[in-house]
Amino acid sequence: MTGIIMIIDGMADRPLKEIDYKTPLEAAHTPYMDEMAKSGINGIMDPIKPGIRAGSDTSHISILGYDPYKVYTGRGPFEAAGVGLDVMPGDIAFRCNFSTSNEEGIITDRRAGRIRQNTDEIASTLNSMEIEGFEDVEVIFKESTGHRAVLLLRGEGLSDQVSDSDPKYDGKPPKEVLALNSSPEAIKTAAVLNKIVKKSYELLKDHPVNMKRRENGENPANIILPRGAGAVPDVMPFNEKYGLNSACIAETGLIKGIARLAGMDVVEVDGATGGIDTNLDNITKSIIENAKKDYDFILINIDGADEAGHDGNLQEKIKFIEKVDKVVEKIRQIPEAYFILTADHSTPISVMDHTGDPVPIVINGPEIRVDEVEKFNENSATKGGLCRIRGRDVMNILLDLMNKSEKFGA
Amino acid sequence: MTGIIMIIDGMADRPLKEIDYKTPLEAAHTPYMDEMAKSGINGIMDPIKPGIRAGSDTSHISILGYDPYKVYTGRGPFEAAGVGLDVMPGDIAFRCNFSTSNEEGIITDRRAGRIRQNTDEIASTLNSMEIEGFEDVEVIFKESTGHRAVLLLRGEGLSDQVSDSDPKYDGKPPKEVLALNSSPEAIKTAAVLNKIVKKSYELLKDHPVNMKRRENGENPANIILPRGAGAVPDVMPFNEKYGLNSACIAETGLIKGIARLAGMDVVEVDGATGGIDTNLDNITKSIIENAKKDYDFILINIDGADEAGHDGNLQEKIKFIEKVDKVVEKIRQIPEAYFILTADHSTPISVMDHTGDPVPIVINGPEIRVDEVEKFNENSATKGGLCRIRGRDVMNILLDLMNKSEKFGA
Numbered sequence: 001m002t003g004i005i006m007i008i009d010g011m012a013d014r015p016l017k018e019i020d021y022k023t024p025l026e027a028a029h030t031p032y033m034d035e036m037a038k039s040g041i042n043g044i045m046d047p048i049k050p051g052i053r054a055g056s057d058t059s060h061i062s063i064l065g066y067d068p069y070k071v072y073t074g075r076g077p078f079e080a081a082g083v084g085l086d087v088m089p090g091d092i093a094f095r096c097n098f099s100t101s102n103e104e105g106i107i108t109d110r111r112a113g114r115i116r117q118n119t120d121e122i123a124s125t126l127n128s129m130e131i132e133g134f135e136d137v138e139v140i141f142k143e144s145t146g147h148r149a150v151l152l153l154r155g156e157g158l159s160d161q162v163s164d165s166d167p168k169y170d171g172k173p174p175k176e177v178l179a180l181n182s183s184p185e186a187i188k189t190a191a192v193l194n195k196i197v198k199k200s201y202e203l204l205k206d207h208p209v210n211m212k213r214r215e216n217g218e219n220p221a222n223i224i225l226p227r228g229a230g231a232v233p234d235v236m237p238f239n240e241k242y243g244l245n246s247a248c249i250a251e252t253g254l255i256k257g258i259a260r261l262a263g264m265d266v267v268e269v270d271g272a273t274g275g276i277d278t279n280l281d282n283i284t285k286s287i288i289e290n291a292k293k294d295y296d297f298i299l300i301n302i303d304g305a306d307e308a309g310h311d312g313n314l315q316e317k318i319k320f321i322e323k324v325d326k327v328v329e330k331i332r333q334i335p336e337a338y339f340i341l342t343a344d345h346s347t348p349i350s351v352m353d354h355t356g357d358p359v360p361i362v363i364n365g366p367e368i369r370v371d372e373v374e375k376f377n378e379n380s381a382t383k384g385g386l387c388r389i390r391g392r393d394v395m396n397i398l399l400d401l402m403n404k405s406e407k408f409g410a
Numbered sequence: 411m412t413g414i415i416m417i418i419d420g421m422a423d424r425p426l427k428e429i430d431y432k433t434p435l436e437a438a439h440t441p442y443m444d445e446m447a448k449s450g451i452n453g454i455m456d457p458i459k460p461g462i463r464a465g466s467d468t469s470h471i472s473i474l475g476y477d478p479y480k481v482y483t484g485r486g487p488f489e490a491a492g493v494g495l496d497v498m499p500g501d502i503a504f505r506c507n508f509s510t511s512n513e514e515g516i517i518t519d520r521r522a523g524r525i526r527q528n529t530d531e532i533a534s535t536l537n538s539m540e541i542e543g544f545e546d547v548e549v550i551f552k553e554s555t556g557h558r559a560v561l562l563l564r565g566e567g568l569s570d571q572v573s574d575s576d577p578k579y580d581g582k583p584p585k586e587v588l589a590l591n592s593s594p595e596a597i598k599t600a601a602v603l604n605k606i607v608k609k610s611y612e613l614l615k616d617h618p619v620n621m622k623r624r625e626n627g628e629n630p631a632n633i634i635l636p637r638g639a640g641a642v643p644d645v646m647p648f649n650e651k652y653g654l655n656s657a658c659i660a661e662t663g664l665i666k667g668i669a670r671l672a673g674m675d676v677v678e679v680d681g682a683t684g685g686i687d688t689n690l691d692n693i694t695k696s697i698i699e700n701a702k703k704d705y706d707f708i709l710i711n712i713d714g715a716d717e718a719g720h721d722g723n724l725q726e727k728i729k730f731i732e733k734v735d736k737v738v739e740k741i742r743q744i745p746e747a748y749f750i751l752t753a754d755h756s757t758p759i760s761v762m763d764h765t766g767d768p769v770p771i772v773i774n775g776p777e778i779r780v781d782e783v784e785k786f787n788e789n790s791a792t793k794g795g796l797c798r799i800r801g802r803d804v805m806n807i808l809l810d811l812m813n814k815s816e817k818f819g820a
Contacts, residue, residue: 367424367760369767369788370431385789387798389460396461400766407764408458409465409478410485410664 002337010306010347012359026377028321032329033376042373043386044358051356059344062391074230080150082257089234096149098221111147113219118209119143159185164227200224237263250301276304309347338365412747420716420757422769436787438731442739443786452783453796454768461766469754472801484640490560492667499644506559508631521557523629528619529553569595574637610634647673656707665711686714719757748775
């Protein structure tokens with residue numbers, strides 16, 4: 001038996017006047033999702049708790065059975081794991097921008113001309129830099145997508161209680177990083193960061209990539225601005241926690257990072273952009289291929305509906321949901337599987353951001369207590385046999401169905 | 411007003427192909443349970459949490475309003491209380507087998523020829539034995555059913571962090587009991603246990619009961635093998651916790667033990683076997699009689715459906731549920747009562763063990779918010795007015811209906 005949880009990011013929504021008070025999921029033509037509803041047990045799920053506006057990260061952490069209030073220390077650690085860094089509990093992780101500074105130390109472009117290429121060369125110059133006076137601190141640096149990058153500090157006596165360097169607006173100097181409490185760890189970490197920001201400019205101002213960018217009239221990526229410090233949490237490996245061999249097929253670094261931190265195998269898929277233009281065929285093929293391997297659990301995240309929601313683009317959201325329905329058609333044919341379809345949160349068109357509304361969830365598989373729900377959407381799901389559950393219940397329910405859980409008591 | 415909770419052990423199930431994807435409860439003819447559904451408020455209940463596979467013990471602990479993650483220290487303490495020992499918080503309890511050892515110290519029969527008689531005489535020989543060097547430790551020993559018995563150690567500086575003596579297979583010597591940590595308490599307890607195992611053979615090898623067994627060609631019960639150490643938890647008495655005068659009518663030692671540990675009166679019923687052959691007439695009479703006494707709470711556990719589930723015997727499970735329906739008919743006639751009918755967990759025919767599927771629950775009594783559910787079963791219950799609750803909610807709901815709970819706040 002393979003357990004499959006497919007999470008359509010931000011798919012759930014609120015009723016919209018312009019489509020006769022239906023939600024995009026109700027308006028979309030989704031025969032295969034509805035088939036799942038008919039042959040499964042349905043319900044609504046609060047990713048964290050009723051009314052709590054979950055991020056994609058905290059929701060996935062919760063659905064995987066971890067307590068986000070304990071595990072989630074900020075986005076940094078998950079981004080760092082997501083770009084492929086081997087993060088370790090206790091590392092302090094930061095999200096960074098490659099930015100442009102002028103000679104007077106003023107940030108003239110926080111996104112360095114939205115640089116897209118050769119950031120790996122810049123990152124490798126910064127990676128492993130030594131910080132004078134703090135030779136015990138290991139500096140690990142890696143580019144992410146576009147102007148984004150990740151910084152990890154590793155060593156004794158560090159803290160995530162430090163402020164951001166990013167001034168948030170162009171035309172200002174980098175902010176001095178401050179210790180947020182009076183511990184020696186926070187004071188040390190702030191000092192290290194201020195040196196890193198300064199040294200990044202020295203190392204990058206005449207970097208070959210930036211020389212060429214200047215020649216082309218592009219803003220150089222000659223300084224880095226760390227923000228969002230977070231200590232890498234000590235996460236019990238998912239496979240150990242549940243006795244499973246697990247894989248994750250996801251598009252964004254954030255979700256991949258959660259999977260990596262949980263020790264799951266992360267499968268890369270060509271053309272998976274995380275947008276509405278993503279290659280769903282390749283994702284489908286990858287799911288089917290990996291279900292044939294000896295994984296007994298696969299987590300899938302498909303991101304496009306969330307993007308459409310953030311953009312407030314109703315028609316694109318409906319269209320994308322209909323495309324995902326065809327993925328569902330294929331996944332339903334995987335034999336010997338429990339298949340759970342849900343969303344990680346609502347991203348209503350009207351709000352253009354995540355809300356705390358619960359999301360529909362449906363489970364298909366052998367011996368399910370099939371209920372009378374006939375459609376997969378926010379409204380029908382409320383009448384299902386699961387009633388209202390929480391993200392943290394999902395793995396327990398799945399493991400029980402798969403006969404993989406321990407009895408508690410006699 | 412009397413509050414009655416009747417728990418039909420393991421009654422809930424999953425849909426079965428051979429009965430047209432109904433559950434045994436759906437397939438059974440249960441007019442009185444359905445009458446309860448019609449005139450009551452219905453819902454589904456997770457004995458512990460969604461998906462968690464509850465034991466009968468942990469589920470009952472939860473339904474009585476205790477946190478099983480804190481109270482449940484293993485089966486030993488509850489078995490010990492179940493056989494009638496006056497256990498005290500801090501006592502270390504063990505389940506034991508009467509076994510057969512040969513002169514070379516090899517266990518030739520872990521169940522001593524499945525001895526059934528005169529174990530009380532053997533137990534009284536062992537009870538109160540003195541352990542050389544550990545005269546401060548009180549040894550309390552009592553027979554249970556068949557080859558089973560219970561050992562209690564009472565005294566200062568004891569621990570339940572010790573391994574089992576039972577070698578699990580015939581043809582091996584008793585396992586040396588080891589301390590599971592390096593505390594002086596664990597080391598002392600292990601030493602005591604090893605002496606008890608050795609001394610039990612000395613005390614029993616020429617015991618009159620065993621002399622007679624040998625004459626009859628039966629394996630002697632000449633050694634005891636303790637296992638499953640558990641410290642007796644400090645349980646707040648049920649009557650004190652809720653301001654109730656309570657009784658328990660149950661068939662198995664495990665459930666009786668929980669009730670005894672909670673300080674409830676335990677009513678013995680003639681012919682209550684805990685199997686499908688149990689005397690339901692006597693149980694019914696006992697419930698009705700005790701409801702006339704000044705108890706304001708009665709917990710009932712009837713075990714046969716669970717046995718049929720563990721045996722995978724569909725027809726017997728259906729038949730037993732139909733028999734229980736006639737008990738329900740009588741209990742419904744008790745005046746001035748709130749009557750709650752539920753199960754402690756699912757024991758699906760297809761799984762032959764407990765699963766984490768929720769169970770149906772219905773409440774009858776004055777001023778109930780009656781819903782539109784018309785049948786008492788796993789599926790209909792999901793549409794009830796209680797929605798999805800947890801075991802630990804039940805006593806609070808009952809006390810509130812009985813106007814016996816304190817207001818929290820002003």
